[in-house]
Amino acid sequence: MKILRVVAVFTALAQGTLAFVTPRPAFRTTFLLAEEDSFADAALTIAGAAASLRGQTIVVKYGGNAMTSAELKTMFCQDVAALQNLGIRVIVVHGGGPQINQMLEKVGVESRFEGGMRVSSPEVVDVAEMVLCGAVNKEISSKICAAGGRAIGVSGRDDRILQCVKEINKDGYDLGNVGRVEVVNTATLSQLLDCGICPVVSPIGTGLPGDETAYNVNADVAAGRIAGEIKAARVLFLTDIAGVLNKDKELFPKLSIAEIKDLIADETITGGMIPKVSFATSAVELGVQGAFITDGRVPHALLKEVLGGGADGMGSGTGGTVVTL
């Protein structure tokens, strides 16, 4: 059964589609019709990637701006289920900025951003928690299950998964109840993964013991911190842009930590890209082998990035930015 599933994924990728990940009668015809060489090449690439990642953990930040289309959402959840069925342990950390904005507008609560972080009054955190832990989280976990995977939605307050202190912005802004993640309860996440379950984490944190404040955590921060603490093999940030761009809007396929510091200093990297590159960097410094900032608007971006690079794990090579030491 497992082998058939793997082959079904291979087939779908050879076709350039992943409309199904479970075996179907059409499979044999597809196999016979497939270009033999390209099918074999794709199969070898996927087999290499799957073998190098089986039993390992990958963390995926699924961005609020990359989850606006229903089709993309379904494909993302199919990708998570397919990776699980290949024996790869997946943790999803989701955002929900646009969804929070809509609700803030509806209920008439104002908010603004400083340095890519949402300034978070207790009212803003209330709305963010309602939207993230309610609607967004449950939609993702249920769609992964519908695609044949297993997922449970949790927030960073559940079993104290994300323990935070109040973030002080380096430019002196008071960000309100924005949390800096100090402790990650990796034991709970590992126990879920051991049971074959993908934890889908909403980035609302709790305080350190004795502080029950609900903190708004940027989802990139949460994903990078979880990846670093759990010693993930990879962390991927799926977003609404091709990757990290230079001032002429050209993609950097690869960036080192030193280059990233310069690009933030000269304001090539600004706003919402800052927490992504910063926490991709911190994950790599803690031993994560690959950190990818990838275009989540591409259909099946997750599957292509994780399996498309083969055993060396350097991504599909067709887009996105890889952050290295």
Ligand code: ADP
């Ligand atoms: P997400 O929902 O994925 O977290 P964000 O809006 O927070 O999305 O962050 C991605 C945004 O960062 C891009 O859409 C872009 O506007 C902005 N950005 C700032 N600097 C850069 C850069 N150098 N390269 C790419 N995007 C950048």
Ligand code: MG
């Ligand atoms: Mg963001």
